[in-house]
Every structure is written in structure tokens, then in C-alpha cells.
Amino acid sequence: MTHHVLITPSIRGHEPGFPNHHHQASMQLTEEQQRIIQSGFEHSVITAVAGSGKTTTLAHRIHHLMDQGHDPRRILILMFNRAAKEDFERKLRQVAGTHYREQPEVRTYHAMGLRLYQRFIREGVLPAFVGQVLSDQEIHFQLWQLLRRHAPESHQDSVKRNKKEYIELASRLLDMSKTSLLPLQTVFEQLEYRKELAFLIEVVNSFEAWRKSHSRISFADMLYEPVKCLQESPDLVKLVADKMDVILVDEYQDTNEIQHLLLRYIAGARARVTVVGDPDQTIYEFRGAQPEFILNRFAEEFESPREFTLSYTFRYGHKVALLANHLITHNHGRKDLLCRSHKGTPSTDVNVLQGGDETRQLVLQLGRLLNGGGEPEDIAILFRVWSQAVPVELALLAHRIPYRIDGDKGALANREVMHIQYVLEMASGRLGMLEENKRAEVLAGLLRFPHVGLKDDTLRELAHILAQHDAHWGDQLLEWIPDSLHALQKRKLKRTAQAWSLLPKMKGSAADIVRFYIDDTELFKTLEELALTHDTADERINNVLGVEHYLATLNLPSLETLQHFDELRRLASAQKQQGGVTLSTMHRTKGLEWPVVMLIGLNEQYLPYSMRGGEDIVDHLQAERRLLYVAMTRAKEALYLFTPTLNDKTALSKDDKPSRFVKEACMDVSMAVGEFLDQRKQTDANDSAHYESGQRLTPIATRYLDWHNVNYEQPAQAAASEPEQIWSGDRVRHSILGEGEVIADLDDAFQVEFEDGRRMNFSKKSAHLYFSSLGG
Numbered sequence: 001m002t003h004h005v006l007i008t009p010s011i012r013g014h015e016p017g018f019p020n021h022h023h024q025a026s027m028q029l030t031e032e033q034q035r036i037i038q039s040g041f042e043h044s045v046i047t048a049v050a051g052s053g054k055t056t057t058l059a060h061r062i063h064h065l066m067d068q069g070h071d072p073r074r075i076l077i078l079m080f081n082r083a084a085k086e087d088f089e090r091k092l093r094q095v096a097g098t099h100y101r102e103q104p105e106v107r108t109y110h111a112m113g114l115r116l117y118q119r120f121i122r123e124g125v126l127p128a129f130v131g132q133v134l135s136d137q138e139i140h141f142q143l144w145q146l147l148r149r150h151a152p153e154s155h156q157d158s159v160k161r162n163k164k165e166y167i168e169l170a171s172r173l174l175d176m177s178k179t180s181l182l183p184l185q186t187v188f189e190q191l192e193y194r195k196e197l198a199f200l201i202e203v204v205n206s207f208e209a210w211r212k213s214h215s216r217i218s219f220a221d222m223l224y225e226p227v228k229c230l231q232e233s234p235d236l237v238k239l240v241a242d243k244m245d246v247i248l249v250d251e252y253q254d255t256n257e258i259q260h261l262l263l264r265y266i267a268g269a270r271a272r273v274t275v276v277g278d279p280d281q282t283i284y285e286f287r288g289a290q291p292e293f294i295l296n297r298f299a300e301e302f303e304s305p306r307e308f309t310l311s312y313t314f315r316y317g318h319k320v321a322l323l324a325n326h327l328i329t330h331n332h333g334r335k336d337l338l339c340r341s342h343k344g345t346p347s348t349d350v351n352v353l354q355g356g357d358e359t360r361q362l363v364l365q366l367g368r369l370l371n372g373g374g375e376p377e378d379i380a381i382l383f384r385v386w387s388q389a390v391p392v393e394l395a396l397l398a399h400r401i402p403y404r405i406d407g408d409k410g411a412l413a414n415r416e417v418m419h420i421q422y423v424l425e426m427a428s429g430r431l432g433m434l435e436e437n438k439r440a441e442v443l444a445g446l447l448r449f450p451h452v453g454l455k456d457d458t459l460r461e462l463a464h465i466l467a468q469h470d471a472h473w474g475d476q477l478l479e480w481i482p483d484s485l486h487a488l489q490k491r492k493l494k495r496t497a498q499a500w501s502l503l504p505k506m507k508g509s510a511a512d513i514v515r516f517y518i519d520d521t522e523l524f525k526t527l528e529e530l531a532l533t534h535d536t537a538d539e540r541i542n543n544v545l546g547v548e549h550y551l552a553t554l555n556l557p558s559l560e561t562l563q564h565f566d567e568l569r570r571l572a573s574a575q576k577q578q579g580g581v582t583l584s585t586m587h588r589t590k591g592l593e594w595p596v597v598m599l600i601g602l603n604e605q606y607l608p609y610s611m612r613g614g615e616d617i618v619d620h621l622q623a624e625r626r627l628l629y630v631a632m633t634r635a636k637e638a639l640y641l642f643t644p645t646l647n648d649k650t651a652l653s654k655d656d657k658p659s660r661f662v663k664e665a666c667m668d669v670s671m672a673v674g675e676f677l678d679q680r681k682q683t684d685a686n687d688s689a690h691y692e693s694g695q696r697l698t699p700i701a702t703r704y705l706d707w708h709n710v711n712y713e714q715p716a717q718a719a720a721s722e723p724e725q726i727w728s729g730d731r732v733r734h735s736i737l738g739e740g741e742v743i744a745d746l747d748d749a750f751q752v753e754f755e756d757g758r759r760m761n762f763s764k765k766s767a768h769l770y771f772s773s774l775g776g
């Protein structure tokens with residue numbers, strides 16, 4: 001293949017969120033890309049930054065191999081999911097035109113697993129299965145039946161009440177045991193489920209028994225069952241191994257144990273395997289993914305792979321590249337690769353919106369963009385957890401900004417949003433005018449918010465009794481409380497009754513009323529006690545706070561607030577099915593890109609998101625950093641970052657403090673250096689230039705400037721007055737504990753791993769007193 005291949009523009013994806021590359025008339029492959037395309041026949045690992053044209057490169061690589069006479073039937077390409085597979089098939093056709101009659105096969109892991117499964121059925125090793133692959137719905141239904149059967153008496157009521165959560169816990173246990181191949185007990189412990197939930201293990205075991213007795217398989221079993229067979233029988237391995245000459249695997253950073261094993265079996269001793277991915281973008285840990293696979297495990301098991309990099313991005317400009325590089329270099333144990341905006345890539349605006357009311361700021365910025373002719377489909381609002389979307393969604397509805405919500409039912413279907421409306425129904429007096437059945441539903445909802453601790457049948461019966469009255473429910477409830485109840489239950493019921501008696505008499509705004517109800521009923525305490533996981537407790541409480549916040553900005557009395565919600569509901573059903581601004585969690589944006597990306601909640605409450613107990617803090621911070629890294633590298637033309645006021649020393653609560661990651665991203669330097677390079681790009685200057693800086697440059701910034709052949713000076717004074725940052729070197733010596741490696745930078749502390757494996761945190765302020773740096 002000759003140098004400087006010109007290729008036609010991609011026609012990929014017109015759906016929002018998918019890359020759409022119309023602007024490119026033709027492109028010249030970079031040297032890095034060409035090196036990969038023309039490399040020899042050996043195992044290789046390609047580390048590719050976000051937007052670096054991996055698909056393009058891989059497609060060319062395959063055609064290069066075919067040009068050299070490789071049989072397309074002996075080339076296998078493994079893609080992460082179906083969308084990626086279809087995307088790649090398109091790219092292959094595009095690159096090849098009509099030159100080749102046969103194209104190699106592009107498969108997802110699951111499709112490959114299924115093929116093995118069928119093979120093993122023919123071999124008589126696996127039993128045949130019937131019908132359709134089990135849907136999530138069927139699995140959940142079956143788990144639900146089994147949960148009710150196996151839950152001990154003490155949990156029966158909780159199971160009924162928290163159906164969704166229990167099903168989720170059981171199915172996560174089931175999935176993780178299949179992707180990790182570890183025993184259920186071990187997975188149960190790793191997931192840190194509470195001990196009294198041990199009956200979930202039994203539930204999962206019974207599920208498997210049910211599945212097998214009905215000859216059904218799930219999506220996960222397509223990999224799990226064949227790999228289990230392969231593990232147990234060397235003869236079977238001979239059947240499947242060594243069929244391929246070349247195997248290419250995409251998104252390898254999110255590979256898990258079972259996928260990795262399958263790859264090894266298929267490759268055997270014959271295939272040369274190339275894996276592509278970005279360890280800094282590993283975000284599927286909840287499915288057992290670990291950066292370890294691409295960083296080390298691959299090289300341990302596929303001998304001496306060649307290492308390649310794709311370090312130029314064609315997606316975002318210098319500012320985003322600099323922010324992302326600064327941020328991610330706070331992770332340790334990574335491969336030292338930074339991203340660089342390619343010279344042909346347009347610059348990306350970065351807007352930092354500090355302080356003020358975040359939702360209001362967001363709506364303001366959206367309004368500006370849309371009034372200026374922006375398309376809603378070009379914009380994505382990304383957040384860490386769903387509860388953050390609640391106030392945003394309500395505000396978008398109210399401002400008639402169309403949106404689509406990816407993967408969630410939306411705020412109006414949210415349990416807490418419903419319950420808060422019930423509180424307002426009672427406070428406004430509208431409850432008395434509802435028909436009796438509807439009234440019973442609202443009262444039952446209120447008896448669960450916070451839960452009064454009655455068994456569900458009793459609770460519903462009580463709601464029906466109370467619903468016969470059209471006022472004074474507090475008094476009725478108080479009267480109903482039987483003496484025979486436990487003291488604790490009586491206390492809870494009385495507390496609720498008192499709050500109910502006061503509600504209709506309250507005057508203030510809906511926000512005031514809701515705040516009163518939350519405090520008076522000790523709502524958060526109960527939510528915390530009853531939630532099955534830390535995450536759901538946080539999510540619930542944050543949902544409530546999100547609505548409360550929204551009500552505060554509305555600042556209307558309860559009846560008008562309810563009418564406003566009715567209107568929102570009407571608007572929501574009117575805009576169903578239409579496109580709009582994308583609302584999504586950061587986790588769901590893998591492989592996607594948008595012209596405009598808005599990241600909300602860059603504060604200490606959400607990024608890093610609160611840790612579950614027992615988790616390793618360093619691992620947790622690293623994973624959260626990767627997530628933000630992925631989120632910010634989705635932007636093409638503009639990135640908006642919403643944070644609390646930076647450098648505000650008075651901030652007390654977590655959501656008032658800017659995320660530590662904002663500081664780590666070195667906003668000032670990144671923006672200044674980025675702007676300089678953007679300007680220079682416009683003038684098309686290639687000769688060496690000089691960058692005058694008022695700020696102290698970071699090592700990342702100087703490295704970035706060096707690449708662009710730019711000279712710079714460090715302001716001497718700033719450099720001298722700055723105390724030595726001992727933690728910025730790799731190796732340090734502690735005057736008592738000896739030598740160690742700095743493994744994490746934790747805001748105002750850093751962590752050191754000593755030779756004996758001990759890890760300890762030290763404050764940066766006092767570090768110079770007992771540490772000396774050994775460089776590195």
C-alpha cells in the first residue's frame with residue numbers, strides 16, 4: 001500500500017449521537033495509522049484515544065491483509081455490540097468499494113458464543129435449547145417468582161415493596177457470576193451485598209435450575225455455557241481453536257474475563273490477535289471490565305505483542321485535549337499516552353459556567369444555542385446519575401425544549417416525583433375532590449412516603465378506609481391506630497398522622513410545604529433505612545431534593561404547582577417519540593459523540609460520586625476520573641462544564657464544592673494554551689512560535705506545546721516561590737517508613753505504597769517535613 005491514501009468520507013450514522021462525518025471531503029491517513037495498517041503479522045495492542053479513527057484504521061488494515069493474500073474467511077473481527085458491528089461492516093465496504101468479492105466476518109462476542117453453543121449442541125456436549133433467547137423481562141419475572149419463594153419471612157414485605165431493587169440485585173448477581181466465572185458466594189461478597197440478603201444466592205441457583213429444566217438460555221449463557229465447556233474439556237478446545245489466521249478485537253478496554261477467555265480459546269496457537277482500545281476509557285466495571293486486560297493481561301497471554309498508538313483525535317480541539325490529558329494523568333498505572341488534536345480538527349469551544357443555579361444556567365445556555373439556530377439533536381446533556389436529570393427534565397418541559405431521555409422512564413414517572421405530588425394533593429385540598437379509588441391510591445402512596453411499616457395488605461386496606469373521608473385524614477389515621485401494634489409502628493403512624501393534620505393548614509409555597517413534610521416525617525432517615533443499597537438510598541434522596549429544588553424555583557402555592565405538573569404531563573405526552581436534546585448518564589455514551597456536550601454536576605457530590613463502603617478509594621477515584629474523561633471527549637464543537645463557583649472558600653456542602661477533577665484538569669492553563677494553539681491553527685502557521693505565559697505551565701502543557709513546535713518560558717518567580725511538590729514524582733522517601741511509590745493524588749493528600757505493600761495517605765501541606773523526592 002502506498003503512503004497518503006485518500007479515502008472518501010464516511011457515510012456512517014445519521015442518528016443523533018452517532019458520528020456524522022459529512023464535513024470531510026477526503027483524508028490523509030496519519031503516520032501512526034499507516035504504521036498499523038502496514039504492520040507485519042504479529043500480535044498487537046493498539047492504544048487509541050477517543051475519536052482517533054480506529055474504525056478507519058482497522059478497515060484499512062484488513063484490506064491491506066487481504067491485498068497480501070490473506071483469506072477473508074480466516075479473518076475474524078469482534079465488535080462490542082451490534083451497532084458497532086454494523087458500523088464496521090459499513091466502513092469495510094466503504095474502504096473496499098467493490099474490490100473484494102468476499103469480506104471477512106464481523107461478529108459480536110455474543111454471536112460468536114451462540115455459534116459455538118450450537119456447535120456444542122451438535123457435538124452432544126450441551127443440551128439443545130428451545131424457543132427464543134430469554135428476554136430481560138422473562139428473566140426478571142422468573143427472578144421475581146423465586147424471590148418471593150425464597151425470601152425469609154422477615155424479608156417478604158420488603159421484597160414486595162421493593163420489587164424492582166430486589167430483581168436488580170438478583171440479576172446483577174446472576175450476570176456478574178457469568179461474566180467473571182467466579183462462584184456465586186464470591187461474587188456476592190465482591191458486590192458487597194448485605195449479609196441478610198444471602199438468600200439471593202439461592203434465588204440465582206433456583207433460577208439456573210429453572211432455566212435448565214425448561215431448556216432456555218439467556219444472552220449471558222451464549223458465552224457462559226460454551227466457555228464453561230471449553231474450560232472443562234481440552235478435546236473441545238481442539239474443535240474451536242486455530243481456525244482463524246487473524247483476529248481483531250475492538251473496545252478491548254471494556255473486555256471482561258469471559259470474553260477474554262473466549263478470545264484465547266478461539267485464537268489458539270494459530271491466530272495473530274490485534275486488540276484495540278483505550279484503557280483510560282474503561283467504564284464498564286459493573287460488567288466485570290478492567291483496564292488490566294488491555295494494559296497487561298493481553299501481553300501476558302499473547303506473546304510479545306507489538307504496541308501501537310493512535311494519539312491524534314479527529315473529534316475535538318486543543319482545549320478539550322488539554323483538559324482531558326491533565327485530568328487523566330492523575331490516574332496511576334496507566335499507559336503514558338496523551339491525546340492530541342489533529343491539525344485538521346476544528347477547535348472546540350469550552351465554556352465553564354460557574355455558580356448560580358445550575359438548572360437555570362443550563363436552560364439559559366440551551367435557550368441561547370437553540371435561538372441561535374442550533375438543533376436540539378446536536379446537543380447532549382450528560383450527568384453522573386439519573387436523579388440529576390429530574391430537575392433538568394422538569395425545567396426542559398416547562399421551557400418547551402424537546403428532549404429524549406436515554407434509558408430511563410423520565411422524571412414524571414419517578415416514584416419520588418409522584419409521592420411529592422401526593423403531598424401537595426393533600427396540602428392543596430385537591431385530594432378531597434378526587435374520586436374514592438384515586439384517593440385511596442394517593443393515601444396508600446403517602447403511607448409509603450415515608451413507609452409507616454405496615455404490611456402491604458394492611459396498608460392498602462387502611463388507605464381504603466381513610467379514602468372514605470374527604471378531609472381530616474390525619475385525625476382519622478390517629479383514631480385508626482390499634483393498641484396492639486408495636487410501639488415503633490405506632491410512633492411512625494402518629495408521626496405521619498400529625499404531619500397530615502398540619503398539611504391542609506399550611507400556607508407557604510409548595511417548596512416550603514414539602515420541606516416541612518420531609519423534616520416532620522423524618523423522610524430521609526426512613527428512605528436510608530429501607531433502601532437496599534447505598535446507591536438507591538442516594539438516588540431516592542437526591543430525587544426528592546431535585547424536585548424540592550425545582551419547586552423552590554417555581555415558587556408557587558401547592559394548587560398552582562399541581563396544575564403546573566398536570567401541564568408538564570400534558571407536554572410530555574405531546575412530545576413523545578420526537579427527537580430533541582439527549583439526556584443521558586455518562587456511562588451510556590461509549591462510542592458516541594455530539595457537536596455540543598454539556599456536563600452538569602461537576603461538584604464533589606456527583607464527581608466523584610459517593611463511594612460505597614469498603615471500596616478502595618484510589619480505585620474508585622480512578623474509575624470516576626475515567627468516566628469524566630469519556631464524557632468530556634464526546635464533544636466536537638462545544639463543551640459546557642457546569643460547576644459551583646471555583647475558588648469559593650466558603651462552600652460547605654459537597655454540591656457547593658467544585659469537583660476536584662475540575663482542578664485536576666488545570667482549567668486555566670488548558671484554556672490559555674488551547675486558545676493560543678487554536679489561534680495559530682487559524683493562521684495556518686507551521687513555523688516555530690513563541691508562547692508567552694503569565695501562568696506557570698504544567699508538564700502536560702509543555703509537552704503539548706513541544707509537539708507543536710512552540711517555545712515558551714516559565715515565569716521564573718512563580719516557579720521559585722512554589723514549594724516542591726514531592727508527590728508529583730513517582731518515587732519518594734519517607735524519613736521513617738522508607739521508600740515508596742506515589743500511587744494517587746487525592747486533592748489535598750496523596751497516597752504512597754511502600755515496599756512492604758502498605759498504602760498510606762499523607763497530607764500535602766506537611767509532606768515536605770518528612771518526605772524527600774527520589775524523582776521518577
Ligand SMILES: Nc1ncnc2c1ncn2[C@@H]1O[C@H](COP(=O)(O)OP(=O)(O)OP(=O)(O)O)[C@@H](O)[C@H]1O
Pocket residue numbers: 010019020021024027028029030033048049050051052053054055056057314315344591
Ligand atoms: N487520517 C484522518 N484524517 C482525517 N480524519 C480522519 C482520519 N482518520 C479518521 N478520521 C475521521 O475521524 C472520525 C472518526 O473516525 P472513525 O469513525 O474511523 O473512528 P472511530 O473508531 O469511530 O473513532 P473512535 O476512535 O472514537 O472509536 C471520522 O470522522 C473519520 O472520518
